[in-house]
Amino acid sequence: MSEVITQSIQDYLKHIYELNEHGGSASTNDLAARLNIAPASVTGMLQKLANSTPPLVLYKKHQGVTLTKNGEKAALEVIRHHRLLETFLVTTLGYSWDEVHGEADKLEHVISEDFEARMAKALGNPTRDPHGELIPTADLTMPADESCPLASLRTDETATVRRVSDDDPALLRHLREIGVVPEVKITVKNYSEFDGNLTIRVEGHKSNVVLGTAVTSQVFVDK
Amino acid sequence: MSEVITQSIQDYLKHIYELNEHGGSASTNDLAARLNIAPASVTGMLQKLANSTPPLVLYKKHQGVTLTKNGEKAALEVIRHHRLLETFLVTTLGYSWDEVHGEADKLEHVISEDFEARMAKALGNPTRDPHGELIPTADLTMPADESCPLASLRTDETATVRRVSDDDPALLRHLREIGVVPEVKITVKNYSEFDGNLTIRVEGHKSNVVLGTAVTSQVFVDK
DNA sequence: AAATATTTTTAGGCTAGACTAAATTATTTT
DNA sequence: AAAATAATTTAGTCTAGCCTAAAAATATTT
Numbered sequence: 001m002s003e004v005i006t007q008s009i010q011d012y013l014k015h016i017y018e019l020n021e022h023g024g025s026a027s028t029n030d031l032a033a034r035l036n037i038a039p040a041s042v043t044g045m046l047q048k049l050a051n052s053t054p055p056l057v058l059y060k061k062h063q064g065v066t067l068t069k070n071g072e073k074a075a076l077e078v079i080r081h082h083r084l085l086e087t088f089l090v091t092t093l094g095y096s097w098d099e100v101h102g103e104a105d106k107l108e109h110v111i112s113e114d115f116e117a118r119m120a121k122a123l124g125n126p127t128r129d130p131h132g133e134l135i136p137t138a139d140l141t142m143p144a145d146e147s148c149p150l151a152s153l154r155t156d157e158t159a160t161v162r163r164v165s166d167d168d169p170a171l172l173r174h175l176r177e178i179g180v181v182p183e184v185k186i187t188v189k190n191y192s193e194f195d196g197n198l199t200i201r202v203e204g205h206k207s208n209v210v211l212g213t214a215v216t217s218q219v220f221v222d223k
Numbered sequence: 224m225s226e227v228i229t230q231s232i233q234d235y236l237k238h239i240y241e242l243n244e245h246g247g248s249a250s251t252n253d254l255a256a257r258l259n260i261a262p263a264s265v266t267g268m269l270q271k272l273a274n275s276t277p278p279l280v281l282y283k284k285h286q287g288v289t290l291t292k293n294g295e296k297a298a299l300e301v302i303r304h305h306r307l308l309e310t311f312l313v314t315t316l317g318y319s320w321d322e323v324h325g326e327a328d329k330l331e332h333v334i335s336e337d338f339e340a341r342m343a344k345a346l347g348n349p350t351r352d353p354h355g356e357l358i359p360t361a362d363l364t365m366p367a368d369e370s371c372p373l374a375s376l377r378t379d380e381t382a383t384v385r386r387v388s389d390d391d392p393a394l395l396r397h398l399r400e401i402g403v404v405p406e407v408k409i410t411v412k413n414y415s416e417f418d419g420n421l422t423i424r425v426e427g428h429k430s431n432v433v434l435g436t437a438v439t440s441q442v443f444v445d446k
Numbered sequence: 447a448a449a450t451a452t453t454t455t456t457a458g459g460c461t462a463g464a465c466t467a468a469a470t471t472a473t474t475t476t
Numbered sequence: 477a478a479a480a481t482a483a484t485t486t487a488g489t490c491t492a493g494c495c496t497a498a499a500a501a502t503a504t505t506t
Contacts, residue, residue: 028483037464038465039483040486092345103334119316264493264495268494285454285500
């Protein structure tokens with residue numbers, strides 16, 4: 001009864017999951033943009049996913065899409081693969097954190113459950129990937145994430161960097177250079193009302209850096 | 224001008240290469256059997272590959288198929304991926320030699336050239352995979368193979384095991400158990416005219432083993 | 447050499463997953 | 477609230493890669 005979850009379906013589910021994390025339901029257009037697929041094609045796939053047995057998404061015309069429990073499990077499986085792979089590539093093959101994303105995007109659909117288990121074991125069952133993003137557990141639940149955007153901090157607040165968005169390799173290289181990486185402590189020295197810029201002191205670095213919201217909205221911290 | 228080499232085309236080329244190694248040109252039927260695809264579908268694909276620019280195969284109706292230089296390069300690329308992956312899985316993730324084949328079959332189509340290069344480096348540029356099969360070089364040439372089937376040896380001949388066929392996991396487990404693995408020395412104690420059985424002494428093992436041609440034709444040695 | 451069997455090819459079809467163009471629905475502005 | 481704009485869906489196509497059934501070519505047996 002249960003239909004095959006193809007690579008392309010896995011991609012849809014993964015991106016729906018990520019869009020659902022932020023706002024409520026994912027819009028056809030946002031999904032299309034992320035997947036690099038025409039909106040009309042996305043509509044077609046969403047109809048298919050909603051009508052499959054069991055349904056993988058909840059979809060009402062013109063009202064966006066969310067995952068069902070089944071869809072969420074499938075999404076978390078892919079995300080677990082992805083984040084374990086990123087960790088594995090960094091520790092085993094010497095990739096740097098800005099190079100792993102594309103490779104993991106391809107491998108995540110292909111590795112077996114055995115491969116997944118062996119990686120997890122070899123890495124000591126890590127809970128976060130190299131960007132600090134939480135890795136879903138083996139039983140496919142996503143640990144709670146307490147962190148908030150660096151952009152939400154104000155003058156004199158201190159926090160620990162937890163994770164950074166891995167979308168943009170150039171941003172990742174920049175963050176590495178200025179030392180803004182997971183588990184590092186930072187202090188906000190100044191907040192600018194006008195442009196939202198934050199002046200930051202990074203633990204172990206002598207000079208402060210000024211970061212715009214394009215950066216501070218992509219870095220997440222625990223106070 | 225040059226068309227995309229899909230996963231499925233890679234599989235065709237890889238199997239054509241392997242069939243070409245033995246007899247001359249590969250037959251539609253043999254290819255179909257290896258690929259688990261209907262013969263009619265194979266014909267269609269061969270026509271496509273022969274008419275692509277550049278052509279990847281030489282194909283004349285009813286006369287089987289061989290690879291062009293371009294086709295051979297593409298095949299060797301896939302085979303290099305496969306064999307490096309098998310080696311990598313064994314040394315890095317503790318797979319045993321009978322478990323790696325399926326996983327490598329999926330990954331071989333997906334890894335980047337960067338991934339290939341990193342594996343090769345991490346493994347010290349190996350020349351053979353865990354089954355002793357030769358790994359094509361980085362510039363895509365296949366090293367010469369001097370080995371001959373164990374089945375061709377006769378009483379009192381001594382040889383070194385070079386490689387074993389990796390098609391059958393059960394056979395691999397059996398060979399490992401009796402110690403018939405690459406680089407081990409063996410001596411033929413007896414040859415039976417009637418059934419082709421060979422009685423073998425394996426270096427470091429006290430008792431002899433008797434092997435039928437189903438086994439000895441899959442093991443390759445250097446005299 | 448004819449008859450039979452095997453292999454291969456042709457012809458026509460199907461599905462997944464994409465596309466474009468046009469139609470519809472929702473949202474925003476005036 | 478009408479008009480304009482934006483987002484979404486429908487309708488109709490396309491391609492890759494497979495399938496089956498039937499026809500044709502080749503190989504083998506008698």
